[in-house]
Amino acid sequence: MTLPVALHDVSKWYGEVLGINGITVQLTPGVTGLLGPNGAGKSTLLKVTAGLLRPSRGRVEIFGADPWREVEVYRRIGFCHDGDGFYDALTGADFLLASLRIHGFSRQRAEAMTCAALEQVGLADEPRKRIGAYSKGMRQRLKLAHAIAHDPEILLLDEPLAGMDPVGRRRTLDLVARWGAEGKTVAISSHILHEIDALTSNIMMISHGRLLAAGDVHEVRGLLREHPHQIYLECAEPRALAGRLIAVEQVRQVSLDLARRGILIETFDPDAVYDRLAQVAIEDGVSIDLMTSPDDNVQAVFAYLTRSRSEDGG
Amino acid sequence: MTSDPIIQVNSLSFAYGNNVVLDDLSFQIGRGATGLLGPNGAGKSTLLKILLGFLRPARGSGSVLGIPIGRGGVRIRQRVGYMPEHDCLIPSLKAVRLVMYCGELHGLPWAEAMQRAHEVLFYVGLGEARYREVGTFSAGMKQRLKLAQALVASPEVLFLDEPTNGLDPSGRQEMLQLIKDVVAQGETSVIFSSHILHDVESACTDVVMIKKGRLVVSGKIEDLKRVEQAVVEVRWKGNGSGERFVQALAGEGCRCEQGRNDLLRVTLPADKSTEVLFRAARASGVQIRHLVRKRDSLEDVFLSAIEEQN
Amino acid sequence: MPVYDQQYHPWAGKPQPRWRRWSVITRYHLTLLFTGKGRNHLVTLLVIAGFIHFCFLAYVYIMANRQILQQYAIPVERLPSINAQFFLTEIMAQSLTVALLALIMGAGLIADDRRDNALPLYLSKPLTVAEYLLGKLGVLALPILGVTAVPTLLVFGLHCLGEGGKDFILTYWRLPFAIVALSVLIALFCGTLMLMASSLVKKGAIAGGMVVGLFIGHNVLAGVLSGILESRKYMILSLQFDFHRLGLWLFGLEHLAEARHYPFSGSAAGAVIVAATALCWAILWRQVRPVEVVK
Numbered sequence: 048m049t050l051p052v053a054l055h056d057v058s059k060w061y062g063e064v065l066g067i068n069g070i071t072v073q074l075t076p077g078v079t080g081l082l083g084p085n086g087a088g089k090s091t092l093l094k095v096t097a098g099l100l101r102p103s104r105g106r107v108e109i110f111g112a113d114p115w116r117e118v119e120v121y122r123r124i125g126f127c128h129d130g131d132g133f134y135d136a137l138t139g140a141d142f143l144l145a146s147l148r149i150h151g152f153s154r155q156r157a158e159a160m161t162c163a164a165l166e167q168v169g170l171a172d173e174p175r176k177r178i179g180a181y182s183k184g185m186r187q188r189l190k191l192a193h194a195i196a197h198d199p200e201i202l203l204l205d206e207p208l209a210g211m212d213p214v215g216r217r218r219t220l221d222l223v224a225r226w227g228a229e230g231k232t233v234a235i236s237s238h239i240l241h242e243i244d245a246l247t248s249n250i251m252m253i254s255h256g257r258l259l260a261a262g263d264v265h266e267v268r269g270l271l272r273e274h275p276h277q278i279y280l281e282c283a284e285p286r287a288l289a290g291r292l293i294a295v296e297q298v299r300q301v302s303l304d305l306a307r308r309g310i311l312i313e314t315f316d317p318d319a320v321y322d323r324l325a326q327v328a329i330e331d332g333v334s335i336d337l338m339t340s341p342d343d344n345v346q347a348v349f350a351y352l353t354r355s356r357s358e359d360g361g
Numbered sequence: 362m363t364s365d366p367i368i369q370v371n372s373l374s375f376a377y378g379n380n381v382v383l384d385d386l387s388f389q390i391g392r393g394a395t396g397l398l399g400p401n402g403a404g405k406s407t408l409l410k411i412l413l414g415f416l417r418p419a420r421g422s423g424s425v426l427g428i429p430i431g432r433g434g435v436r437i438r439q440r441v442g443y444m445p446e447h448d449c450l451i452p453s454l455k456a457v458r459l460v461m462y463c464g465e466l467h468g469l470p471w472a473e474a475m476q477r478a479h480e481v482l483f484y485v486g487l488g489e490a491r492y493r494e495v496g497t498f499s500a501g502m503k504q505r506l507k508l509a510q511a512l513v514a515s516p517e518v519l520f521l522d523e524p525t526n527g528l529d530p531s532g533r534q535e536m537l538q539l540i541k542d543v544v545a546q547g548e549t550s551v552i553f554s555s556h557i558l559h560d561v562e563s564a565c566t567d568v569v570m571i572k573k574g575r576l577v578v579s580g581k582i583e584d585l586k587r588v589e590q591a592v593v594e595v596r597w598k599g600n601g602s603g604e605r606f607v608q609a610l611a612g613e614g615c616r617c618e619q620g621r622n623d624l625l626r627v628t629l630p631a632d633k634s635t636e637v638l639f640r641a642a643r644a645s646g647v648q649i650r651h652l653v654r655k656r657d658s659l660e661d662v663f664l665s666a667i668e669e670q671n
Numbered sequence: 672m673p674v675y676d677q678q679y680h681p682w683a684g685k686p687q688p689r690w691r692r693w694s695v696i697t698r699y700h701l702t703l704l705f706t707g708k709g710r711n712h713l714v715t716l717l718v719i720a721g722f723i724h725f726c727f728l729a730y731v732y733i734m735a736n737r738q739i740l741q742q743y744a745i746p747v748e749r750l751p752s753i754n755a756q757f758f759l760t761e762i763m764a765q766s767l768t769v770a771l772l773a774l775i776m777g778a779g780l781i782a783d784d785r786r787d788n789a790l791p792l793y794l795s796k797p798l799t800v801a802e803y804l805l806g807k808l809g810v811l812a813l814p815i816l817g818v819t820a821v822p823t824l825l826v827f828g829l830h831c832l833g834e835g836g837k838d839f840i841l842t843y844w845r846l847p848f849a850i851v852a853l854s855v856l857i858a859l860f861c862g863t864l865m866l867m868a869s870s871l872v873k874k875g876a877i878a879g880g881m882v883v884g885l886f887i888g889h890n891v892l893a894g895v896l897s898g899i900l901e902s903r904k905y906m907i908l909s910l911q912f913d914f915h916r917l918g919l920w921l922f923g924l925e926h927l928a929e930a931r932h933y934p935f936s937g938s939a940a941g942a943v944i945v946a947a948t949a950l951c952w953a954i955l956w957r958q959v960r961p962v963e964v965v966k
């Protein structure tokens with residue numbers, strides 16, 4: 048099977064400014080969260096992938112084809128850029144219609160697709176409104192409609208949530224999740240990590256133009272062996288449970304937070320500790336009210352990866 | 362320190378022509394950090410304009426720090442700091458000069474404005490960059506500088522309009538930490554307007570939500586969040602099969618439902634504790650990695666409140 | 672040995688009185704102008720303005736010591752004497768420097784704030800729009816007064832101390848007031864006009880061009896109207912002439928042929944100037960709106 052998106056050692060520089068630096072990565076169907084600090088090269092990466100920029104070095108393949116040379120591939124890509132440029136005098140429907148006509152669809156077909164796209168993003172109520180009169184959130188949704196109007200298999204979304212209000216964010220995230228579930232290959236960049244955390248566990252992190260990690264966030268966390276795993280528990284008798292846990296060989300540190308009736312455990316062998324925990328819970332009949340791994344999520348992995356890198360650099 | 366509300370608004374109404382923006386809005390905000398929430402077009406900016414004295418309400422009354430709105434604009438702004446949402450900095454100035462200037466506009470004498478500018482810049486973490494031109498600053502630094510210029514005259518109330526806009530994750534964390542620290546000092550109350558509810562939840566204790574110019578909900582965030590004791594969200598890991606785990610749970614009398622992003626939502630029978638989960642997990646050879654009682658986030662509260670209004 | 676808390680401390684001082692707040696803006700801009708890029712141009716201009724005044728001062732000195740001239744057989748009697756016209760000429764001689772000062776200093780005053788979207792920075796402070804505009808106006812008005820009223824008054828004073836004496840003061844006691852009034856009107860008009868242009872655009876250079884265009888344009892208009900309608904009355908539309916006419920009136924020179932040359936009165940000219948200033952101010956007021964502070 049040809050992969051929807053494959054980058055081989057792709058670099059992009061603008062004179063002395065380095066956008067991305069030797070990135071090799073594949074995207075598979077489903078939603079991938081693209082994360083990185085400001086100026087990490089996220090937008091450049093998405094533009095190179097979409098064929099809008101020519102890689103300075105390396106190879107981009109969209110279903111095996113080079114998007115910079117083969118225009119046909121554009122039909123299979125939907126791109127939502129991070130800017131805010133529209134023809135303000137047009138209505139949203141006219142804008143989509145024009146872009147679909149450029150894609151080569153017949154007028155009838157294009158009209159139907161325009162309606163469907165506006166419907167999906169929730170802009171169908173006011174098809175005759177000028178884009179100039181749109182709110183920031185509506186403009187963002189129109190960009191999304193533009194990206195999906197021609198029903199592409201690959202969606203590259205650069206900060207689609209920026210400036211949206213909470214209702215718009217929830218709606219857009221639900222849409223993105225649905226596109227992912229339908230089998231589209233979706234890459235979405237965002238700074239709001241917990242939203243990505245709730246959307247997908249498949250992430251791609253870049254920093255200083257280089258790929259830091261790609262894959263399942265929990266697996267990535269598992270690979271960060273220099274940071275002990277944290278397990279946080281809350282139960283009625285934290286002191287008693289802590290006493291049992293301190294005896295477990297693999298536990299490195301236990302600290303109590305009596306105000307919240309909480310225990311924080313640090314370990315390098317989480318598998319063993321989770322086993323023992325379950326055993327203690329069953330044997331002693333301890334009712335554990337809460338169990339989380341505070342550092343096994345997108346936020347924590349992001350912090351670990353970007354911090355250690357910048358410390359190495361500085 | 363008194364418990365008087367810092368902001369009080371009574372049946373405030375405002376309209377641009379026939380377009381009613383605020384409609385009989387009443388609420389109170391006490392000391393501490395309060396989130397001001399609402400979807401686009403809810404009337405948040407109009408409310409801010411009225412509170413800062415740029416617009417006069419058509420009907421209704423209100424006060425900021427006991428100063429009546431409408432006529433008291435300048436007196437209110439003397440005791441209030443405002444951090445605008447958009448870029449508003451003068452790029453050709455050095456950071457310290459800009460903050461100093463804002464201090465002087467607030468009424469600080471030259472020397473004190475200068476000393477204070479240095480202190481505030483160190484406080485927001487721009488100490489090293491204080492002699493640099495603002496035009497060379499990154500998005501995160503500009504955001505901090507906007508906070509510094511609002512803080513320079515030690516306002517009693519600080520209005521923050523989307524303070525985490527355009528910041529990357531670490532920048533956002535640091536900005537939120539700063540805001541929390543400002544509140545913790547106890548001298549300054551914060552009104553935090555944002556679309557990122559997660560940020561509001563982490564920095565604020567109270568919220569006021571408005572929609573279409575009307576109050577939807579206000580109060581302590583903790584009180585607004587419902588906790589469903591019987592429902593827990595579970596994530597498991599291991600070589601065993603998920604199906605067997607679900608079956609085992611069903612055998613114990615639990616109801617299971619697949620939630621978003623591999624979370625399993627389990628409704629426990631009334632007489633059972635979470636121990637049954639561990640038992641079922643062990644029986645089906647999986648490990649429970651995550652266990653949380655289902656609890657509304659501020660986003661759930663917000664979305665359901667907005668839904669109810671419709 | 673104590674350990675001091677290095678944390679954030681709130682400022683607990685007493686704010687400066689409100690009425691002085693506008694001067695912060697003026698002071699800040701003047702400091703920037705005289706440390707920034709355009710400094711050399713400004714200094715050159717001020718030196719030129721000073722030199723023109725110096726010539727007048729030198730004339731006052733020479734007239735006070737006319738025996739020097741007599742030694743060189745220069746016919747002192749035929750030289751113009753020092754009177755009201757002399758001081759009007761001294762002020763009007765600064766027309767070009769005043770115009771250039773306003774252009775160099777004023778073009779970016781509001782345009783730059785609009786470009787940087789810096790209005791919220793000012794208006795979210797305890798500052799009204801009027802104070803903001805006053806502060807910006809001060810940046811232009813003070814230097815303009817500095818090259819018109821101040822040195823002219825000095826020359827007047829020196830003449831009174833020297834050759835003029837008590838008689839001169841008794842004859843011309845109204846002159847200092849006229850000097851101040853005319854200079855203030857010049858400063859206010861040039862200041863508001865420049866600010867108005869600056870508030871309409873986001874680029875200082877364009878604002879400067881606009882003012883130059885307005886100046887040439889309205890003079891051409893006045894000339895064309897006078898030509899077509901064959902009546903010099905329409906010259907009242909030219910503000911340049913208005914200032915001269917107003918000056919003649921204020922300085923009590925109605926009897927001169929120059930004054931009778933204009934087919935309109937000094938007060939009418941003054942009214943046109945005040946109306947033009949008010950119009951500029953009204954446009955300014957519309958352009959700088961605090962409502963835009965929160966978006």
